Amino acid sequence: MDEQQEMKVKNPWHRPHIFLATTGIAVAIIIMVSIAVVQNKPLHQKYKYGIVLDAGSSHTSVYIYEWPAEKENNTGMVRQKHACSVKGKGISSYSKTPEKAGESLKECMDEAKKTIPKHRHHETPVYLGATAGMRLLKMENDVDSINVLASVEKSLQTYPFSYQGARIITGQEEGAFGWITVNYLSENFRKATGTEGALDLGGASTQITFVSGQKMESPDDSIDFRLYGNDYRLYTHSFLCYGKDQVLKLYLEQQIQPKPNMTDNIILEDPCFHPGYNVAKNFQSVFDSPCVKKFTNSQKEHNFRHRGIGNWTKCNEAIKKVFNTSHCRYSRCSFNDVFQPPVQGKFGAFSAYFFVMNFLKVTNYHSLVEAKKILDAYCTTPWDTLKQKHPDVKEKYLAEYCFSGTYIISLLEDGYKFTADDWKNTKFIKTIKDSEAGWTLGYMLNLTNMIPAEAPDTPLLPHGGYVSLMTVLSLLIIVCIILGCIFFRRPSGPAHKEII
Numbered sequence: 085m086d087e088q089q090e091m092k093v094k095n096p097w098h099r100p101h102i103f104l105a106t107t108g109i110a111v112a113i114i115i116m117v118s119i120a121v122v123q124n125k126p127l128h129q130k131y132k133y134g135i136v137l138d139a140g141s142s143h144t145s146v147y148i149y150e151w152p153a154e155k156e157n158n159t160g161m162v163r164q165k166h167a168c169s170v171k172g173k174g175i176s177s178y179s180k181t182p183e184k185a186g187e188s189l190k191e192c193m194d195e196a197k198k199t200i201p202k203h204r205h206h207e208t209p210v211y212l213g214a215t216a217g218m219r220l221l222k223m224e225n226d227v228d229s230i231n232v233l234a235s236v237e238k239s240l241q242t243y244p245f246s247y248q249g250a251r252i253i254t255g256q257e258e259g260a261f262g263w264i265t266v267n268y269l270s271e272n273f274r275k276a277t278g279t280e281g282a283l284d285l286g287g288a289s290t291q292i293t294f295v296s297g298q299k300m301e302s303p304d305d306s307i308d309f310r311l312y313g314n315d316y317r318l319y320t321h322s323f324l325c326y327g328k329d330q331v332l333k334l335y336l337e338q339q340i341q342p343k344p345n346m347t348d349n350i351i352l353e354d355p356c357f358h359p360g361y362n363v364a365k366n367f368q369s370v371f372d373s374p375c376v377k378k379f380t381n382s383q384k385e386h387n388f389r390h391r392g393i394g395n396w397t398k399c400n401e402a403i404k405k406v407f408n409t410s411h412c413r414y415s416r417c418s419f420n421d422v423f424q425p426p427v428q429g430k431f432g433a434f435s436a437y438f439f440v441m442n443f444l445k446v447t448n449y450h451s452l453v454e455a456k457k458i459l460d461a462y463c464t465t466p467w468d469t470l471k472q473k474h475p476d477v478k479e480k481y482l483a484e485y486c487f488s489g490t491y492i493i494s495l496l497e498d499g500y501k502f503t504a505d506d507w508k509n510t511k512f513i514k515t516i517k518d519s520e521a522g523w524t525l526g527y528m529l530n531l532t533n534m535i536p537a538e539a540p541d542t543p544l545l546p547h548g549g550y551v552s553l554m555t556v557l558s559l560l561i562i563v564c565i566i567l568g569c570i571f572f573r574r575p576s577g578p579a580h581k582e583i584i
């Protein structure tokens with residue numbers, strides 16, 4: 085045996101399996117270190133929290149959001165941890181007893197204190213945004229609206245959180261932040277598929293928001309955003325008085341056609357209410373809103389009889405009249421002389437869109453024609469039959485679903501000019517990945533700068549992928565070490581024997 089042969093036998097590096105095992109270990113270690121450096125993320129996430137109060141016209145909700153502290157600039161990371169519905173009506177209903185507006189928040193805010201870990205309290209921002217109910221109160225009586233806001237502010241400041249203000253948000257903010265919420269939760273800002281529009285139907289106002297490539301003819305209805313490195317031109321409009329409760333007042337006012345010499349003998353035969361529905365109502369209580377103006381104060385003292393006749397076709401015809409389509413100063417309008425480009429893409433419809441359609445069991449799997457048939461059948465159902473069938477549903481809601489469902493279809497079709505295809509592209513939603521759809525999340529993301537204009541640097545891998553890869557590589561190293569040990573120790577091959 086020559087010298088070269090002897091070297092080969094004595095030097096274990098010359099054995100291919102040892103060489104392979106060592107190279108495997110080295111490569112695995114290099115990959116692991118590189119990924120760990122790029123990933124640069126602790127395994128135990130620390131969570132941060134934020135609180136938003138949605139002071140709506142019909143009720144107030146307190147939302148608690150949470151997100152991993154290290155990932156706050158990534159889309160889809162903030163989620164709803166908890167929601168609490170404040171007992172009673174919206175804060176605008178306390179216009180004559182403002183101190184009660186603040187008191188009403190106590191239960192839900194106490195719950196927030198328990199839900200959020202104590203050491204995070206002082207850094208948790210709290211925002212209150214009031215919507216159409218307070219916009220209407222401000223129009224009616226500015227001082228009353230200031231007092232109500234002062235009362236909720238005083239109450240919120242007694243909590244250990246970081247109070248950031250209570251204000252009436254604009255209809256444009258309400259629409260735009262609802263759109264941000266929907267697209268943030270669906271992670272559409274990073275997808276090539278584009279964004280979806282947002283439809284919000286509240287008690288007092290309604291919003292439509294979508295990306296449009298058309299020329300924006302009215303600057304008030306247009307907002308430009310740069311989010312995660314993409315530019316978006318949004319069309320958004322909020323219709324005050326066209327929420328589900330206020331539009332019912334507009335409709336009833338039109339049905340009654342107030343006359344100067346009105347008495348208590350007025351009977352309203354209403355196609356949007358069920359046969360057998362027969363309730364005495366007070367003009368004052370029905371028409372207590374700046375949205376309806378045709379009743380004089382003396383007329384409001386009277387009562388009227390509200391009788392249902394359950395006729396969907398007539399109901400639909402009557403509802404159409406709440407949309408004024410006789411003038412349009414732009415190239416195209418939705419209604420009431422409001423500019424609107426043609427709707428485009430998919431839509432997520434939430435709040436009362438969902439409550440009403442969910443009750444009626446109408447989805448976008450039904451065609452528009454089928455949806456109308458379902459409503460027709462519902463509207464003609466006698467009132468007594470309905471009450472027996474749904475003993476747990478609040479009577480006020482139950483009585484109004486025929487009107488509200490018909491209004492929703494008319495708002496989409498006659499108001500926003502949705503075609504049967506646009507209807508198919510519209511989903512009625514309550515939540516997206518367990519977080520409620522609405523303006524609050526978008527509002528908080530904006531105020532805490534959690535939606536950057538440019539795409540933030542993202543980790544190489546999602547957390548799950550990172551953990552899996554590290555595990556596989558660790559196993560590979562262990563296997564290589566074991567193999568290496570075995571082959572190092574074992575005398576192998578005939579060459580060895582020959583030496584001995």
Ligand SMILES: Nc1ccn([C@@H]2O[C@H](COP(=O)(O)OP(=O)(O)OP(=O)(O)O)[C@@H](O)[C@H]2O)c(=O)n1
Nearest residue numbers: 140141142143215216286287288289435436439
């Ligand atoms: N399970 C429910 C809950 C609410 N509603 C009704 O749906 C409407 C809208 O509710 P919401 O979206 O909560 O309206 P607000 O936010 O209070 O009103 P706005 O946004 O106009 O200020 C209200 O008439 C409310 O009474 C309903 O029909 N069924």
Ligand SMILES: [Ca+2]
Nearest residue numbers: 140215286435
């Ligand atoms: Ca609302």
